[in-house]
Amino acid sequence: MNATEHMIRRAIRLAMTGRGRVEPNPMVGCVLARDGRVIGEGYHTHFGGPHAEPQALADCMARGESPAGATAYVTLEPCCHVRKKTPPCAPRLIEAKIAKVVLGCLDPNPAVNGNGVAMLRAAGIDVSRVDPALEAECKQLIAPFLLRTCCRRPYVTLKWAETADGKIAGPGGSRLQITGEPANQLVHLLRSRSDAIMVGVNTVLADDPQLTARGVEHSRLHTRIILDSKLRAPANARIFLASGEKERTIIFHSPAAAANPPADERISRLLNAGAQLILRGENPNDRLSLTDVFEHSLLSDLSDLMVEPGPAVAQSFFESGLAHRLWIFRSARRVNDDSAPSAIKVPSEYVVTGHMKIGDDVLTEYLDTKSDAFFAAVPSADFVLAAEALM
Numbered sequence: 001m002n003a004t005e006h007m008i009r010r011a012i013r014l015a016m017t018g019r020g021r022v023e024p025n026p027m028v029g030c031v032l033a034r035d036g037r038v039i040g041e042g043y044h045t046h047f048g049g050p051h052a053e054p055q056a057l058a059d060c061m062a063r064g065e066s067p068a069g070a071t072a073y074v075t076l077e078p079c080c081h082v083r084k085k086t087p088p089c090a091p092r093l094i095e096a097k098i099a100k101v102v103l104g105c106l107d108p109n110p111a112v113n114g115n116g117v118a119m120l121r122a123a124g125i126d127v128s129r130v131d132p133a134l135e136a137e138c139k140q141l142i143a144p145f146l147l148r149t150c151c152r153r154p155y156v157t158l159k160w161a162e163t164a165d166g167k168i169a170g171p172g173g174s175r176l177q178i179t180g181e182p183a184n185q186l187v188h189l190l191r192s193r194s195d196a197i198m199v200g201v202n203t204v205l206a207d208d209p210q211l212t213a214r215g216v217e218h219s220r221l222h223t224r225i226i227l228d229s230k231l232r233a234p235a236n237a238r239i240f241l242a243s244g245e246k247e248r249t250i251i252f253h254s255p256a257a258a259a260n261p262p263a264d265e266r267i268s269r270l271l272n273a274g275a276q277l278i279l280r281g282e283n284p285n286d287r288l289s290l291t292d293v294f295e296h297s298l299l300s301d302l303s304d305l306m307v308e309p310g311p312a313v314a315q316s317f318f319e320s321g322l323a324h325r326l327w328i329f330r331s332a333r334r335v336n337d338d339s340a341p342s343a344i345k346v347p348s349e350y351v352v353t354g355h356m357k358i359g360d361d362v363l364t365e366y367l368d369t370k371s372d373a374f375f376a377a378v379p380s381a382d383f384v385l386a387a388e389a390l391m
C-alpha cells in the first residue's frame with residue numbers, strides 16, 4: 001500500500017465513525033500529514049456539527065503541531081459554499097497554509113462540485129486526486145448521499161434471517177426466532193441508523209412486530225412503512241404503538257383497498273390508531289407498484305431505508321432493482337418442515353462484500369453491482385463498525 005492509499009484509507013475509516021449521526025450529510029474523514037507522519041485527523045461527527053477538515057486542524061493544533069506546509073488527505077472535496085450550518089472548509093485549509101490536498105472524490109452537490117478544488121488551486125494549493133479504484137471506495141462510503149443527490153431516492157437495505165435449511169419462518173409460516181441475541185442487537189443498531197423501516201403486510205399479520213430500535217444509544221428512526229394494498233393491517237397491531245409526534249406509521253395502499261369491505265370502517269380504525277394512509281398505483285401483478293411508492297415525496301426525503309421483507313416483498317424489490325444492499329443472517333438451526341416458507345434466492349448481480357460470525361449466526365453483506373449506488377465491492381461502514389465491535 002503506498003502512502004496516499006494508507007492515508008486515504010485512514011481517512012475513510014475515520015469518516016465511518018460518524019455513521020448514523022451525520023446523515024443526511026455524507027460521512028467525511030480528513031488526515032493531515034507531513035513527511036509521512038500524521039499530525040492531525042478528524043471526521044464529520046454529526047449533522048450540523050463541524051466538518052472533517054476543521055476537526056483535523058483543531059486536532060493538529062491540540063497536538064502542538066503546525067498545519068503549515070502539510071498535506072491534507074480528505075475523502076470528499078472540501079466545501080466552499082456559504083448559507084449552510086457550518087463555515088466552508090476550503091478557506092480554512094487555505095488560512096492554515098496547507099500545501100497539498102489529496103482528494104478521495106468530488107462533491108456532487110452543485111454548490112461545490114469542482115468549485116472547492118478551484119478555490120484551493122486559486123490559492124496556490126497543489127490538489128491531486130486518488131486513483132480510480134480508491135476514488136470508487138470513497139464514493140461507496142457515501143453511496144446514500146450520492147444517490148440522494150443525483151436521484152432523490154433512499155439507499156435501501158434488505159435484511160432478513162434464514163435457517164440453515166433456508167427457511168424464514170416456522171411450519172406453516174408460524175413465528176420463529178431465527179437468530180440469537182448478538183445478531184438481534186445488531187439489527188436494532190442498523191434500524192437506529194435508518195430513517196425508516198418498511199415491511200409487507202403479511203409480516204405484520206404473522207409476526208406483529210414493533211419495528212422500533214431498542215437498546216441503542218441514539219436513534220434516527222422516525223418512520224415505519226407497511227405495504228398493504230387492501231388495508232389488511234389490524235388497527236391493534238403493535239407497529240402502531242410507537243406512532244406519535246416523533247415517529248409515524250405510514251400505510252401505502254392501492255385502489256384495491258376500497259374494494260375490500262368494510263373499507264370505511266377499517267380506514268377510520270387505522271386512522272384512529274395513528275396511521276397515515278397513502279394511496280398509490282398497482283403493478284401488473286395487482287400489487288402496490290414500488291416504483292410509484294418510491295416516487296412519493298415521503299420516500300424521496302429519506303436517506304436510509306431498511307426493509308425487513310418476507311419473500312414476496314424481497315421478490316418485488318429485486319424485480320424493481322430498488323435494493324442496494326442485503327444483510328442476510330444465517331443461523332445454524334434447522335426447521336426441517338416443508339410447510340415453512342423458504343427464503344428467496346439472492347440474484348446473481350449481488351456481490352458479497354463480507355461475512356461475519358456474530359454469536360452463533362453468520363451475517364453476509366451483499367451489494368447490487370447493477371445499481372446506481374454501486375461503485376466498489378467493499379464492506380459498508382455498518383459492516384466495518386459491526387466487525388470491529390466484535391473484535
Ligand SMILES: NC(=O)c1ccc[n+]([C@@H]2O[C@H](COP(=O)([O-])OP(=O)(O)OC[C@H]3O[C@@H](n4cnc5c(N)ncnc54)[C@H](OP(=O)(O)O)[C@@H]3O)[C@@H](O)[C@H]2O)c1
Binds near residue numbers: 203231288310311312
Ligand atoms: N426471517 C425473516 O427475517 C423474516 C422477515 C420478514 C418476514 N418474515 C416472514 O415472512 C412471512 C411473510 O412473508 P410474505 O412473503 O408472505 O409477506 P411479506 O413480504 O411480509 O408481505 C407481502 C405482502 O405485502 C403486500 N404487498 C404490497 N405491495 C407489495 C409488493 N409490491 N410486493 C410484494 N408484496 C406487496 C402484499 O399483500 P397485499 O396484496 O394484501 O397488499 C403481499 O402479500 C412471515 O411468515 C414472516 O414471519 C421473515
